[in-house]
Amino acid sequence: MTMNMLLITGASGAIGSAAARALAASGSSLYLHYYSSKEEAEELQRELRKSFSKSGFFSRLRGPF
Incomplete structure (x- = not known):
């Protein structure tokens, strides 16, 4: 099993936080x-x-960044 490690830029904003929630729900690990x-x-x-x-x-x- 591979683990996705993703960087979400602007994670504290509306679009970034929505993306972070969706990607976390799909099993990805995140850098916010x-x-x-x-x-x-x-x-x-x-x-x-x-x-x-x-x-x-x-x-x-x-x-x-």
Whole structure:
């Protein structure tokens, strides 16, 4: 079984968080990128860990890309 490790840029925004939820639901592990919305990124990370803890790895990255 292969595990997909994906980087979601802008994960704290509306489109990025929706993409992150959909990809996590499909079994992908995610790196969640944010620039200035730390609280939103942390909340999304908590949500994904709670809902998909058995199927994925979720980490946050800050900075401009």
